Amino acid sequence: MTQQDRPAQDRHIPVLLERCIELLAPALDVPRPVVVDVTLGMGGHTEALLERFPTLRVVALDRDQEAIALAGARLRRFGDRFTAVHAVYDEVLDVVQDVVGRPVQGLLADLGVSSLQLDEPERGFSYAQDAPLDMRMDPSTGRTAAEVLNTYPEDELVRILREYGEEKFAARIARRVVTQRAAVPLTRTAELVQIVRAAIPAAARTTGGNPAKRTFQALRIEVNSELEVLERTLPAALESVDVGGRVVVMSYQSLEDRIVKRALARGAVSSAPAGLPVEPETHRPYLTLLTRGAEQASASELAANPRSASVRLRAATRVRPTPEHLRVVTARWAA
Structure with missing residues (x-):
């Protein structure tokens, strides 16, 4: 049996599973609770939640149709307690309105x-195996990594590698990409790995793992607009959650974690001007x-699941409505 033929439950270990359940559990002690899993993937977190909470419904989003198919087969036994939606996670508020019809817990x-995307070489996410330069989380739409590399101006490639990959040799890599594509367009991941390796000084290649890691991360983020989507997702996610509801977010690189940290911290501090004798309720x-701060994987989790090495988990609970939250509830659910 090939990797692609294996069922979802055999191809993925959910990261920080027990901690996620522990954090969400207090909010689910209500009639007809609903959780939105905005990143369904292989369905491991969703499956565990549905098993632990017999009255729970999970609505799950994913931009990858293959993930929805695999997870759907895994979760078919839960019937109408599980609903999958083909959507990018910044569409969460619309999905909650259309599918649930009320704020969620x-x-x-x-x-x-x-894991699905990393483990299938033809998707082009891995620098360890030669494949087409694709990297789209939804292969049915959008530009590929090859299109980015072959069409973006050199200075734009430098910006992407520096900002999204935190690559200090961004200018050298971009220059080699432009030189290479002038002769023959880049089409394969192995070609990009070779370019990166040649651009980075030998002394800098001795530590930190594969030198192409940062470049692949940067391209993946650009191809899928990951940071822009995340910036839009967090406010929408918070407005989707009812008072008393909880939000749990796991990120795997510093740029994502910084966005999550800012969004949650913004809601956890008073917005009242300094010096007011009485803090208004709305502030x-x-x-x-x-x-x-951000929680990390334990030593035992790392041993069982090496892909948890870079995880950073943050969580919050909504303690009151905001004017925006009330507006959303009124406009979307009460009408």
Whole structure:
């Protein structure tokens, strides 16, 4: 049996599974609770939630049709307690309105590239195996990594590699890409790996793993507009959650984690001007943070699941409605 033929449950170990369940559980002790999993992937987190909470319904989003098919087969036994939606996670508010019709009790986000995408070489996410330069999370739409590399101006390639990959040799890599494509357009991941390796000084290649890792991360983020989508997702996610509901977000690189940290911190502090004798209710924090900083995987989790090495988990609970939340509820659910 090939990797592609294996069922979803045999191809993926959910990261920080027990901690995610522990954080969401208090919000699910209500009649007819609903959790939105905005990153369905292989369905491991969703399956565990449905098993632990017999009255729970999970609505799950994914932009990858193959993931929906695999997870759907895995979760078919739960009947109408599970609903999959082909959508990017910044569409979460529209999905909650259309599918649930009311604010939800929990929201889970497991960001970044999925095991499915990493494990299938033809998707082009891995620098360890030669494949077409694709990297689209939804292969049915959008530009590929090859199109980015072969059409973007050199200075734009430098910006992407620096900002999204935090690559200090961005200018050298971009220059070699432009030189190479002038002769023959880039089409394969192995070609890009070779370019990166040649551009980075030998002394800098001795530590930090594969030198192409940062470049592949940067291209993947650009191809899928990951940071822009995440910036839009978090406000929409928070407005989707009812008072008393909880949001759990796992990120795997510093740029994502920084966006999550800012969004949750913004809701956890007062917005009242300094010096007011009485803090207006509308300026009080509308979130309470449930984690101290970002939680990481334990040694035992790392041993069982090496892909948890870079995870950073943050969580919060909504403690009051905001004017925007009330507007959304009124416009979307009460009408």
